[in-house]
Amino acid sequence: AQTVTQSQPEMSVQEAETVTLSCTYDTSENNYYLFWYKQPPSRQMILVIRQEAYKQQNATENRFSVNFQKAAKSFSLKISDSQLGDTAMYFCAFREGSQGNLIFGKGTKLSVKP
Amino acid sequence: KAGVTQTPRYLIKTRGQQVTLSCSPISGHRSVSWYQQTPGQGLQFLFEYFSETQRNKGNFPGRFSGRQFSNSRSEMNVSTLELGDSALYLCASSLIGARFYEQYFGPGTRLTVT
Numbered sequence: 001a002q003t004v005t006q007s008q009p010e011m012s013v014q015e016a017e018t019v020t021l022s023c024t025y026d027t028s029e030n031n032y033y034l035f036w037y038k039q040p041p042s043r044q045m046i047l048v049i050r051q052e053a054y055k056q057q058n059a060t061e062n063r064f065s066v067n068f069q070k071a072a073k074s075f076s077l078k079i080s081d082s083q084l085g086d087t088a089m090y091f092c093a094f095r096e097g098s099q100g101n102l103i104f105g106k107g108t109k110l111s112v113k114p
Numbered sequence: 115k116a117g118v119t120q121t122p123r124y125l126i127k128t129r130g131q132q133v134t135l136s137c138s139p140i141s142g143h144r145s146v147s148w149y150q151q152t153p154g155q156g157l158q159f160l161f162e163y164f165s166e167t168q169r170n171k172g173n174f175p176g177r178f179s180g181r182q183f184s185n186s187r188s189e190m191n192v193s194t195l196e197l198g199d200s201a202l203y204l205c206a207s208s209l210i211g212a213r214f215y216e217q218y219f220g221p222g223t224r225l226t227v228t
Contacts, residue, residue, distance in 0.1 A: 033214055044117075045204065045219035052214070091157065095215070101147055101170055102206075102217060104157035 006105035023092030118220035139207030146188040
């Protein structure tokens with residue numbers, strides 16, 4: 001069974017600094033997708049960034065980028081120029097193939113300090 | 115375009131009762147998935163519906179059930195509620211055929227069982 005591990009339960013970063021959140025996963029599949037979701041306090045889950053396993057190029061979305069290391073089964077999220085609004089729980093998620101459910105990590109609680 | 119909506123947002127029930135939660139997907143999205151979020155277990159997949167058929171099911175007891183209507187709206191039902199069913203129940207919708215098949219989440223229904 002696929003598993004997703006986020007080894008950092010909590011992290012903090014100063015405003016305007018850069019922070020990297022770690023995620024590793026375990027699968028024997030070749031066709032899969034990886035996602036980072038953000039869940040602000042008492043607000044709904046938002047998709048931050050996504051990556052296809054067969055694409056070597058790392059995905060970027062504005063201040064958010066990933067470091068996808070397929071052989072190492074690692075999918076870390078880098079947030080540049082951190083803003084107070086980035087304070088949230090961040091979940092790494094895996095999905096096998098072109099359909100199917102998401103498998104989530106336990107999450108990393110990120111606090112951005114002024 | 116309106117996002118995923120869930121009703122009710124908050125619910126308090128007593129052990130042994132049953133509850134029905136509702137989810138309206140984004141217009142045009144025909145796949146609806148349900149997740150349970152608890153502090154201890156994190157985010158766990160309950161089931162997915164597409165075209166009124168359950169396509170995928172997580173590892174939950176039969177007390178948890180769902181259905182989907184012809185307009186893609188979905189309901190989930192929990193019978194004989196237990197204290198451990200207290201959780202945030204999240205609904206997510208997807209556009210079948212989309213490249214990433216990403217899931218868009220609603221705000222959730224906070225269920226408290228006393």
